[in-house]
Amino acid sequence: MELTASRRTQAEPPPDEKIEQGSSKTLPMVVKIVALGTIGGLAAALTPALLSQQRWAFLIAIWAIVGALVFVYATKRYIPAKYLLPGALFLVVFVVYPILMTFQLSTTNFGDGTRTDKETTIARIIGGSAQQVDGARQFGLSVGQAGTDYTFLLVDAETGDVFAGTADGLAPLDAGSVTVENGVVTEAEGYTLLTKSEINTLSQRDGPLDGFAVPTEGGVIKAQGFQAVELYTPLEYDQATDTITNTETGTTYTPVQVGDRKYFTSESGERLSNQSWGENIGFDNYVRAFTDPRISSDFVGIFLWTLAFAVLSVATTFFLGLLLATALNDDRMKGQKIYRSVLLLPYAIPGFISLLVWSGFYNTEFGLINDLTGLSINWFGDPFWAKVAIIGTNLWMGFPYMFLVCTGALQAIPGDLKEAASIDGASGFVNFRKITFPLLLVSVAPLLVSSFAFNFNNFNAIFLLTEGGPFSPANPTAGGTDILISYTYRLAFGSSAQQIGFASAISVILFVLTGVLAAVQFRATRALEDVN
Amino acid sequence: MAQNSPGKVTATVVSPAGGGPVQELRGDELKGARWWAEVGWRHIVGVVAIVYAVIPILYIISASLNPLGSVASTSIIPSQFSLVNFEALFSDPNRPFARWFLNTLIVAVVVVLGQVFFSALAAYAFSRFRFKGRRGGLLTLLLIQMFPQFLAAVALFQMFTQVGEVVPAIGLDTMAGYILLLLGGALGQVWLIKGFFDSVPKELDEAATIDGCGHAQVYFKIILPLVRPILAVTGLLSFVGVIGEYIMASIFLRETTVKTLAVGMYGIIEADRSNNLGVFAAAAVLTALPVILLFQYLQRFIVGGITSGAVKG
Structure with missing residues (x-):
């Protein structure tokens, strides 16, 4: 009805058509101009800050977005692009780009203890060994920032000469380019000066100024409060041979690989320092995941449980859902609506609430389940029972969905098929097995596959129930109920040493596995045909 | 045209359950053992399913009304009614x-x-x-x-x-x-x-x-x-x-x-x-x-x- 009505108004335009046409063209134009103007304005407003901090990638990204928007919307061409671009931009910036970045991270050993680059680490090691000697040079200190790099701006307390000090060394600064007041630099060309509180923040443990040291001949310059002092150190780094030499004892230290990182170690195996640094390590993380005996045994175990968890979750929910749908799908039954409304409840409750409530049910002493059944199982203390608990909870949360899906599919199966079969003498069960079930399976198969893919990465079901536990004291990184995604989470964001590079490698492996699942789903849904 | 509209799709997939008066009459005609064999057992399954679905929900409601607020003192059937937990929120x-x-x-x-x-x-x-x-x-x-x-x-x-x-x-x-x-x-x-x-x-x-x-x-x-x-x-x-x-x-x-x-x-x-x-x-x-x-x-x-x-x- 509505359709014909709207069609008629289009077919018989009102007399004041020209005015209508005019106004209906102005509004979109105004919206377009305002929107493009706002976005362009935002980009322009951000530009100075990005320029001064030298964040080129960010700068290029936002202007590329503005360019794309203007290109698509300012002309009358590229009509499909006008509809696709806004969503696609979000997709590229917040999904595709992070995926690529994850791959890049997976080829590094980035993590706790390797957050600094090699140069800074060497400066720290040398600086850490330094001691103050009599008659050392003293400097007034300010810290300048250029982009993401920090520089010590130093004023010699005796001579008044001004220097710029970085991990590369000390370089004299032209007196004309800086302003010196009371023995410290207060302004410097090309640098943004940090305030004292900013310096304090950045100097905290693992901050960019933590252990910052400027190598000089025969020593290093380090900060002492808001002053800097030249310290004496016997250690010297030689870039050509990539070694650190102790000039007093003559011992040389070379980088030796331990696990995913390197330490400066002497020939006798003595480590100069426990500090290491971040670097590209190619595919070592992947090699490690499959060959390091402890990790690979964790990995295989977790992978198998991930599969089992996903398969069992789908199988149990589907079975129960189908059973209920079959039982309740009979028009002679009264109150079907009530049954259906109540059975929908577990599906309607936000998942995190259900999971947290159920986690309380498994309490050994007071939990509802041991209470009702009279058992005294230590649910989350035993890997087997913890797995049972997870599957059981997922069953409660998932069966209404399968029930709804199966009910819909059952009702779509034509009744005369069943009638014909029962006239031919098929009993109720044979009828179900030979006619109903195969037909139903055809229509719900795609859903079963996507449900499998969902559970394969169902982080909440694991983390909010058991947090991946129980853990054995010998192995705090892989718990008894960890699936791949919760294992990855702990590697990257857990409280113990973060292994971000390695976690990224596992993420990439998960991407590939999920992609394989996607391919299977493509086949199951015959999506390829649908698109043509 | 109407068949293709989305609203219609919904309606055919999920026809309102329960049925009209004719179907109800048919259900009522069944008596005794035959009713149990064909319809009654469905109600039993349905009731069991409802109990299963509802117990955790009852438990949440009961816990929210329980002034002690601890796992040990909470049961499925609320024993006390108090809104202190809501106030505390x-x-x-x-x-x-x-x-x-x-x-x-x-x-x-x-x-x-x-x-x-x-x-x-x-x-x-x-x-x-x-x-x-x-x-x-x-x-x-x-x-x-x-x-x-x-x-x-x-x-x-x-x-x-x-x-x-x-x-x-x-x-x-x-x-x-x-x-x-x-x-x-x-x-x-x-x-x-x-x-x-x-x-x-x-x-x-x-x-x-x-x-x-x-x-x-x-x-x-x-x-x-x-x-x-x-x-x-x-x-x-x-x-x-x-x-x-x-x-x-x-x-x-x-x-x-x-x-x-x-x-x-x-x-x-x-x-x-x-x-x-x-x-x-x-x-x-x-x-x-x-x-x-x-x-x-x-x-x-x-x-x-x-x-x-x-x-x-």
């Missing part, structure tokens, strides 16, 4: 429930509106235009949807840390940043919505085009109004998804004032699993109730949405 500044509720609402509404709007735009292009890369684009979307955003969490964390250094308003620990992050799924509903657009006959837009409508007018004035109910259900399903989003929120929203319900309530129960049950349950009741009511209200459409989603992949 709104009085403790360490767990600003009202604030979390508001945060969640803001995040969910913005993300859902954005997602439905952007998805519907893209779905229109995929449904109505033929262009180079259309097939590839659709398949890419299907593939990308399979990846949980969390898999790139480390990279996203670094990205937002860096962005926050330049524009603190959208960095870590801001709702705006979290909303942007979730809008990475802006095209998440394209396939579903495209399916519904496909069922709107093309003759309609052709007629409108002949009458002088541009492509934008066809979209906003003709197609969108037709699929509005379906967009509402799509929105509701994604709304529930956003409310339940825990993992990214736990990484990105660490300060009490910007937390969403999922993160905040996890904090309540995690702080003291056995004694904070009452407060947690009260929060759970207040959070779940509106969603449950919405679900019951839109039940028919939801089932339709799920099943046609299945057909369309």
Whole structure:
């Protein structure tokens, strides 16, 4: 009805058509101009800050977005692009780009203890060994920032000469380019000066100024409060041979690989320092995941449980859902609506609430389940029972969905098929097995596959129930109920040493596995045909 | 024409249960053993299922009314009635429930509106235009949807840390940043919505085009109004998804004032699993109730949405 009505108004335009046409063209134009103007304005407003901090990638990204928007919307061409671009931009910036970045991270050993680059680490090691000697040079200190790099701006307390000090060394600064007041630099060309509180923040443990040291001949310059002092150190780094030499004892230290990182170690195996640094390590993380005996045994175990968890979750929910749908799908039954409304409840409750409530049910002493059944199982203390608990909870949360899906599919199966079969003498069960079930399976198969893919990465079901536990004291990184995604989470964001590079490698492996699942789903849904 | 319209699809897939008077009469005719064999057992299964479905929910309600608020003192049937847990929710500044509720609402509404709007735009292009890369684009979307955003969490964390250094308003620990992050799924509903657009006959837009409508007018004035109910259900399903989003929120929203319900309530129960049950349950009741009511209200459409989603992949 509505359709014909709207069609008629289009077919018989009102007399004041020209005015209508005019106004209906102005509004979109105004919206377009305002929107493009706002976005362009935002980009322009951000530009100075990005320029001064030298964040080129960010700068290029936002202007590329503005360019794309203007290109698509300012002309009358590229009509499909006008509809696709806004969503696609979000997709590229917040999904595709992070995926690529994850791959890049997976080829590094980035993590706790390797957050600094090699140069800074060497400066720290040398600086850490330094001691103050009599008659050392003293400097007034300010810290300048250029982009993401920090520089010590130093004023010699005796001579008044001004220097710029970085991990590369000390370089004299032209007196004309800086302003010196009371023995410290207060302004410097090309640098943004940090305030004292900013310096304090950045100097905290693992901050960019933590252990910052400027190598000089025969020593290093380090900060002492808001002053800097030249310290004496016997250690010297030689870039050509990539070694650190102790000039007093003559011992040389070379980088030796331990696990995913390197330490400066002497020939006798003595480590100069426990500090290491971040670097590209190619595919070592992947090699490690499959060959390091402890990790690979964790990995295989977790992978198998991930599969089992996903398969069992789908199988149990589907079975129960189908059973209920079959039982309740009979028009002679009264109150079907009530049954259906109540059975929908577990599906309607936000998942995190259900999971947290159920986690309380498994309490050994007071939990509802041991209470009702009279058992005294230590649910989350035993890997087997913890797995049972997870599957059981997922069953409660998932069966209404399968029930709804199966009910819909059952009702779509034509009744005369069943009638014909029962006239031919098929009993109720044979009828179900030979006619109903195969037909139903055809229509719900795609859903079963996507449900499998969902559970394969169902982080909440694991983390909010058991947090991946129980853990054995010998192995705090892989718990008894960890699936791949919760294992990855702990590697990257857990409280113990973060292994971000390695976690990224596992993420990439998960991407590939999920992609394989996607391919299977493509086949199951015959999506390829649908698109043509 | 009517058969193809989305509303009709829903209606055929989920015909209202219970049946008319004729069917009820037939049910009543069955007596004794035959009734039990053909209909009665179905009720037994149904009642058992209802008990199974409802026990945990009763337990939450009972716990929320239990003034002691501990796991040990809570049973399925409430023994005491008290609203202290609800009062506690709104009085403790360490767990600003009202604030979390508001945060969640803001995040969910913005993300859902954005997602439905952007998805519907893209779905229109995929449904109505033929262009180079259309097939590839659709398949890419299907593939990308399979990846949980969390898999790139480390990279996203670094990205937002860096962005926050330049524009603190959208960095870590801001709702705006979290909303942007979730809008990475802006095209998440394209396939579903495209399916519904496909069922709107093309003759309609052709007629409108002949009458002088541009492509934008066809979209906003003709197609969108037709699929509005379906967009509402799509929105509701994604709304529930956003409310339940825990993992990214736990990484990105660490300060009490910007937390969403999922993160905040996890904090309540995690702080003291056995004694904070009452407060947690009260929060759970207040959070779940509106969603449950919405679900019951839109039940028919939801089932339709799920099943046609299945057909369309």
